Amino acid sequence: MAVPVIMPKLEMAQETATVVEWLKQEGERVEKGEPLLTVETDKVTLEIESPASGILAGVRVGPQQVVPVTEVIAYILQPGEELPREAEAPSPPPPPPTLPVAATxxxxxxxxxxxxxxxxxxxxxxxxxxxxxxxxxxxxxxxxxxxxxxxxxxxxxxxxxxxxxxxxxxxxxxxxxxxxxxxxxxxxxxxxxAPAGAPAPVAEIIPLQGMRRTIAERMTTSYRTTPHITFTVRVDMSRFEEARARLNARAEAAGQPHVSATALIVKAVAWALRQHPWLNSTLHDEEIHLLPEVNVGVAVALEEGLIVPVVHQADRKSVTEIAAEMNDLVTRAREGRLTPADVAGGTFTVSNLGPFGIEQFTAIINPPQAAILAVGATQLEPVVDEEGQVVVRPVMRMTLSADHRVVDGARAARFLTDLREALEAPTLILW
The missing domain is CATH 4.10.320.10 (E3-binding domain)
Incomplete structure (x- = not known):
């Protein structure tokens, strides 16, 4: 019996997906569970497996075609089996409406x-x-x-x-x-x-589609509908760097992955969110939901845009567990192997542009979350120590953007103050 290959619904709000490429050719033998094609949703790109063993036939859609979820896109047949009658002559698409030609x-x-x-x-x-x-x-x-x-x-x-x-x-x-x-x-x-020469260079036109379109739509909606309030603090990273050096020495001795600065910041953020639940919330239909889990998303830059994989229940994990999970998430994000579960359920986002040398920036809130933390580079700067002496210390600036409908200035300031304290004295969260 012919087994249909159906465009799956991978996310709650998903309506369509785009076929990136077919990994098997029509008429080719495939096995159940073998990767059949790659599709892209508004969040992830992933492989769709064959639902049965047999011959790929009746492919209805090609690369870069947008397909509604639950639609049949091909069939898996047994040798000698014919396509179902409804698959032999698919109804032609309606002719496009006649529109005026747009020209300068x-x-x-x-x-x-x-x-x-x-x-x-x-x-x-x-x-x-x-x-x-x-x-x-x-x-x-x-x-x-x-x-x-x-x-x-x-x-x-x-x-x-x-x-x-x-x-x-x-x-x-x-x-x-x-x-x-x-x-x-x-x-x-x-x-x-006019000199007769080469024609004037023409701008490269890149369609706004896929991940780039999703980012554009979400950020535009967030910026227009969410009243952002921002706060910036300077953090003395001296003890932070000392603690990370000790952690990495232990990790190296135990054969574990090194702890990045971002992993340790995520641990501190998760600790602070547990103390300040209003920052770990969402606004739905004039109701503020204080969320039970602390799921910290970490922005990862890709060639085609930005994706935010999530460290779930980060407040319950050790910093070494967070580091290992982040390494895995970042690797799979850059290889295009994230699953919908990897990017779902985030309650707060951390965006660290420090590795790019950015001293300070303001991030746009990732809806429906209530806040996002923008982390800058750590640089040597003169500071006044406890004894009133001017000394040179590693300093990092971080900026919190919060939804002012949910979080007032005092709440945001208390969260940021406690987070700074945790980063300046990491023993609060590590031991």
């Missing part, structure tokens, strides 16, 4: 002058708008016979026509600057004086 005024004039049908050109401008460069590229294509317009169809002043005749200029190639695009004498002179 210059592109429209050039197309009209050279007899180019704009509906046959794919625009590279914003929103797919056809530009002058698109029309010129279409004219240069060897497969497109250019239709030479008669000189009478080109709008130009008598002086412009005279200069064009004298200098052998094709007026249809000149962009007019006069009313309604009429070519002036100055336009012809400028055209003849």
């Amino acid at each position: 005024p210059v592109a429209q004039r050039l197309a009209a002058a050279r007899g180019v049908d704009l509906s046959t050109i794919v625009g590279t401008g914003p929103g797919g708008r056809i530009t002058k460069a698109d029309v010129e590229a279409a004219l240069a294509a060897p497969s497109r016979p250019a239709v030479e317009p008669s000189p009478e169809k080109v709008r130009a002043t008598p002086a412009a026509r005279r200069i064009a005749r004298e200098r052998g200029v094709d007026l249809s190639a000149v962009t007019g600057s006069g009313p309604q695009g009429r070519i002036q004498a100055a336009d012809v002179l400028a055209f003849t004086q």
